[in-house]
Amino acid sequence: MSSKQRGSQPGFTDLGFAKVDLDRQQRCGNAEVIFGEGKTAQQIISISQVLHDAGQPILVTRSNLEVYEEFKTRFPKAVWHEQSSIITGQPLKLIKKKKIDIAICAAGTTDLRVAEEAALCAQFWGLNVQRHYDVGVAGLHRLLNSMDAIKTARVVIAVAGMEGALPSVMGGLLSQPIIAVPTSVGYGVGQGGQAALHGMLTSCASGLTVVNIDNGFGAAYAAFRIIKGS
Amino acid sequence: MSSKQRGSQPGFTDLGFAKVDLDRQQRCGNAEVIFGEGKTAQQIISISQVLHDAGQPILVTRSNLEVYEEFKTRFPKAVWHEQSSIITGQPLKLIKKKKIDIAICAAGTTDLRVAEEAALCAQFWGLNVQRHYDVGVAGLHRLLNSMDAIKTARVVIAVAGMEGALPSVMGGLLSQPIIAVPTSVGYGVGQGGQAALHGMLTSCASGLTVVNIDNGFGAAYAAFRIIKGS
Amino acid sequence: MSSKQRGSQPGFTDLGFAKVDLDRQQRCGNAEVIFGEGKTAQQIISISQVLHDAGQPILVTRSNLEVYEEFKTRFPKAVWHEQSSIITGQPLKLIKKKKIDIAICAAGTTDLRVAEEAALCAQFWGLNVQRHYDVGVAGLHRLLNSMDAIKTARVVIAVAGMEGALPSVMGGLLSQPIIAVPTSVGYGVGQGGQAALHGMLTSCASGLTVVNIDNGFGAAYAAFRIIKGS
Amino acid sequence: MSSKQRGSQPGFTDLGFAKVDLDRQQRCGNAEVIFGEGKTAQQIISISQVLHDAGQPILVTRSNLEVYEEFKTRFPKAVWHEQSSIITGQPLKLIKKKKIDIAICAAGTTDLRVAEEAALCAQFWGLNVQRHYDVGVAGLHRLLNSMDAIKTARVVIAVAGMEGALPSVMGGLLSQPIIAVPTSVGYGVGQGGQAALHGMLTSCASGLTVVNIDNGFGAAYAAFRIIKGS
Amino acid sequence: MSSKQRGSQPGFTDLGFAKVDLDRQQRCGNAEVIFGEGKTAQQIISISQVLHDAGQPILVTRSNLEVYEEFKTRFPKAVWHEQSSIITGQPLKLIKKKKIDIAICAAGTTDLRVAEEAALCAQFWGLNVQRHYDVGVAGLHRLLNSMDAIKTARVVIAVAGMEGALPSVMGGLLSQPIIAVPTSVGYGVGQGGQAALHGMLTSCASGLTVVNIDNGFGAAYAAFRIIKGS
Amino acid sequence: MSSKQRGSQPGFTDLGFAKVDLDRQQRCGNAEVIFGEGKTAQQIISISQVLHDAGQPILVTRSNLEVYEEFKTRFPKAVWHEQSSIITGQPLKLIKKKKIDIAICAAGTTDLRVAEEAALCAQFWGLNVQRHYDVGVAGLHRLLNSMDAIKTARVVIAVAGMEGALPSVMGGLLSQPIIAVPTSVGYGVGQGGQAALHGMLTSCASGLTVVNIDNGFGAAYAAFRIIKGS
């Protein structure tokens, strides 16, 4: 690689392959999160080092066990969260306040990978999480059974693949903010999550908002933006 | 136009621009139905004449008032059904048996155009029709309120645009055959009915079947095939 | 039309072509809003009558002047809002509190049709609205000039067509909830709003949420859900 | 994972990652079927245990040999059906009534994977199955040769990839219900089954219904819904 | 318009807005044909004048009555062919040889617009045309009834909308070259002719070739290329 | 409309519905151009007034005759350019230098609408334009005949609809910058210009760049950026 200015700049540190954004927490409320997909273990470690040196917390999404093995040689306290493919720089301290902040609902068992990405990120940022999994509309009684609990939440995240009908039904029963997360679960015309995404965007229920397919992280971040300002 | 053999052939009558299929009723259970879109009034009348001469009933779908005006100069008893854009050769005799055969459910008011195409065709073929309109999932109590009646039907047709979640919810509550009809109602990613179609095909409820977007006629025909063999 | 039970039911009134949902306000926080597209003037008036008789406010979106002319013969106080194609049952009382609730930002002049749908709905539900129009990223100084005001808002709605980059840039500068609304403004690959929609869903800024193309109403409703719970 | 209520609930058993729907048989006519794709062997075994304890039959679709090896250590009577990738909790008892219920037709040899999924599910639910394989329209005499047998069936399932013309031709020759199943067999524009799906949905034959690409299970379930009510 | 060299060039005449290709007949076997869509009447007349002055025949496709009215003030012998939207510079002399060259088959009445474009172009270039219209696969006996005649043709053009299954069935019954023409007839997923196009391209019958949607002209030209070289 | 700060701001003038960017010329080399589509005549006039008052030139693209009629009541010297649907605030002074700057090539007559948008914009910004129209690859001698002239240009703009092969062929014959402009000319799979766009993006010729479908303005602007820096 060639002639590039590296080192500290106003608001970021330049590593050549990355300019780590150190004042994001101040601007947006949360420190930079490392999106692991497509980055080498060494790149992830270098970025983490910058965050660590600046006293900021480390959260790596879309990672894998192999990266983690290399990662923990440098950050021995780091923890691997298998279901959500997340590395956190420190073990997660779960909050046990009475008031529950977010209800994360998932339509089916295969949606858990995405739901847990949302749940873990939310917990990392200090939010309390209710989990309601496998409450898809094909067995409505399972959803209705959880409804009293869900109504106490400040924000609802509804995760679903296939036709993605779960947020539509919830939207007609609740007055809270609902963030819909389509997943790539399904096959045929549902493959890739487009059917769920389009279903959520065209929902007959009013006032749902939607994030990208499989973007559990983004849903948690959006919930954080809502709760932070409350 | 050129050298073509016209007139009666085994099983059909050749008009040059059309070969009217006169033994379809015997093969498939129903006489040929005239799909009006893209045909001139004169073509529709000529085909109708062949059916009439063969003693078969006349049903024209996807027509319009202008065609009807010309049509009734030749077939004065013909009736125009505005909401479904259908011409029938005769006024429809509604069946009032106790046993109800088909329940036609529509998610919203703007889906009625399609639902009524299904309803009218079904009635034309001698089936009894329950109508449950505006029972979309955004107000679940409206659907649940109709559920006892729907459970008595032999076949259910579920019509919905936008995200098309209605058949998914019904599929989890019923054991009858459910024919899902996506409609082109909606805008943005839902425009054209693709979102509803894909949602119905990837439904988490088991054993739904689907017809083309806005194809109320086809859904009624499929219901007829089921009931005829019962 | 046929044998249907009409009249009052638990929680809704059945008009045959529509089941007006009278307890939606209680469940979801806002009364039913009439989506005008594809409904006849007469259907809109009948539904409005039910809402009016139940003491609920009337809001019709995606309407047109012709419908309005017929509408006001029945509801003489109704007002036509041209830029947003909205009918309200009553003149809108604008709130002039000091605290501003929503900032609605639009990238270009041709996005105003959608931005004003959001703005008017929000005002109808009692929210205060800042308007920042024509702040697209091609002239960044225009957006930066409005930033101090926008930072005081509780929720931000960012409306953009074409490539839809506005919410991405705002997402990196703000910590509030941001609801991105793609519009169908553009041509070529942007036609229909798909490019803006996809751009917003894949934004490099974290925690944006998105609604359907041109869905100003839905964005306002989502903002209402957030503010109502604050 | 966190604070979740597990155990028996009205109508389902909560395993945390799944809420097994125990009254589906009563509502929809068939017990819950386990969709194997994306579930771990351990998850499949846990769900099967719940069904088994409730005296319900076990059927796992889209599984693989590796899962089966682990599965049979817990359920030693379980059988692996290779061509359809299905695990059944018990060996299948084939019905040999005179009256044949379903005719399953497949256009080509490579469609058998899907056709057999349909056939096996149907047999699992007690239906009798005729198999007519490799009867695609490129050699019409093969199909016509089977037609007398097919006409005796109560329901027809027509499985085809590539252009998916088989159900169109059959629709013009039969009066029974026909459930069309597009398969992902093909390449180029046919890849993924979209061409077959769209062909079946736009068929010139009347009253066909369609399920998702490769959804042999769904077709069998739809046939079951029809026959159950006959 | 600006500084452009107009007038005669080697092999073409430059009109500024068009360079009329005068040696195409020599290179490709047929004189330039004027594609009428998007050209003004005046542009069409100017190009026709160049062809006329060079002693070449005039054929305008995708035209309309309004253009024709203006056209015939300059070329009084010109003829308007309504069903195919074609203008020919001279009345067409139909060839009545015994040997029939092309069989043009159309699946339905609404496909005639395209079939007649093919038929008229073929006749313009001196080919003899058999017409077999409304022989879609939903009534197979109609097609089979024409099969003896079709087998005598040198080339077959098969025109179909919706699922476009006609060429697949014909491909399995014939050994001649078959040119498949998808049409934009249909609605829902078939709208625009994509379903027919994809069906024809993925046909299970071997050795079909396909032209663009609604391209009757192109199919006739391809047939001409085949016959010219025989 | 509501409480908005209007009037002069640093670098722009705020009209409420538009913030006219007055220092764009300094930043990007050209003054703001008014995209006429979707703007009212009154909006266009107001924006033009701001530009005029700031001593900047007025160029309106994608306009129409009706807007122009209203426009010239305020700006009597304004000129309507029909083929390109452009309004210029002043008559265009054509430059007659010897050195030719841009060669604009169009594949067919129906592509002229787009080619002329490019040509007029380029001339408006002081560039000299060669026009080579109807040089599509179906008659290669027409293109080769123009090649000597084209080779003298500093930048080449290649406009083509349908399959868009023109820039590929030119790319293999020239060493200059080539900006490819796909047009929406065509039908069937070419409709909308997607086929041409994709063909240009995947060209086997190296170093072509592409703008949006029908974006003649953008191509001219890109050419301007290149020439300005030479």
Add this chain to the structure above:
Amino acid sequence: MSSKQRGSQPGFTDLGFAKVDLDRQQRCGNAEVIFGEGKTAQQIISISQVLHDAGQPILVTRSNLEVYEEFKTRFPKAVWHEQSSIITGQPLKLIKKKKIDIAICAAGTTDLRVAEEAALCAQFWGLNVQRHYDVGVAGLHRLLNSMDAIKTARVVIAVAGMEGALPSVMGGLLSQPIIAVPTSVGYGVGQGGQAALHGMLTSCASGLTVVNIDNGFGAAYAAFRIIKGS
């Protein structure tokens, strides 16, 4: 597997998983060809045995070396053709007539896999083949250099990936039948061959016909249909 009638039927042999079409040669001119993709080695061998016993030639496309190894234990004379992934039952006898029948042109080296599938199939059916490879339009002189030879061919097959411009250019220079074969060569918007396919279908050259992406076999078969009838 279950109760199926196997054995000889009129015109085909039923193997249960396949009905081998033995009179295809009589109907369509060529014996059944085995499409290897998705079939097991054992299925391919069984079908080949039926063809062999009927004295028909064996041709397997889309196969692989592993299948061939098993295949030749049963048919020791069988030959593996690596570049085209074809197995022939016998070594190919190349025809060396003076008169050349087919010219197969390929735009680039990576298109050879498809071009060779066409070439080998054509040779298998007794046609003589010219090969002109790497004659893409980015270096027009390479194509023009081959043009004299190509003009002597009876039929031309033009194979190209990426933007697929080769057949367009050839169509303007030749009067023979041209069969265009898009390939899946390319990346980005060209990935999968859609760009090439669409380009060929919308070609500005008249009378091209097109087959499915990568379908070299189909192009050869279409050429065979043309030549057989000459």
Add this chain to the structure above:
Amino acid sequence: MSSKQRGSQPGFTDLGFAKVDLDRQQRCGNAEVIFGEGKTAQQIISISQVLHDAGQPILVTRSNLEVYEEFKTRFPKAVWHEQSSIITGQPLKLIKKKKIDIAICAAGTTDLRVAEEAALCAQFWGLNVQRHYDVGVAGLHRLLNSMDAIKTARVVIAVAGMEGALPSVMGGLLSQPIIAVPTSVGYGVGQGGQAALHGMLTSCASGLTVVNIDNGFGAAYAAFRIIKGS
């Protein structure tokens, strides 16, 4: 393989599987570059040999380590550039002029693979390269910090995946030519780079041009065309 003329031809060398274009440098300014994807190591070496024998430089893109290992046995001075997957026939001599020619900007770390393909190709052709990596719009201060340097460049290449907003923002701040390169970085609706591509084509900033997804080579070539003519 069969009867093909190999060896030297006017302007190219025929290897049978490839016709190496030896006068491309003269026509287009740069020698032929070998696109490695889909070519065997042996094919790449043979083509390289022809270039080498003609005294032309060797550049292989989209290669891999395995090919390189075989390649260097024949060309021992060849160098493998891992991040860009490029082989150069010789070590690259970096130019250290004062005047910087190209600024290559990348939005994120995972876009470097594409950015480096552009950078290396540009350096291979003698251009000087500035690198500005990880300057995506989510942290605008990082981009603004580099702006003074970027303004000195003759041409700007802007590489971005996901929503691809970087070139839009840069287009509003710069007057140079900007070549936008979408990358396939992202997931969900961004997968494959379509969202970035469409965003760049519909950018609200004027005069951007775009190349195919991941086409760093093409962007560098386009920059070369611009600079060569300056």
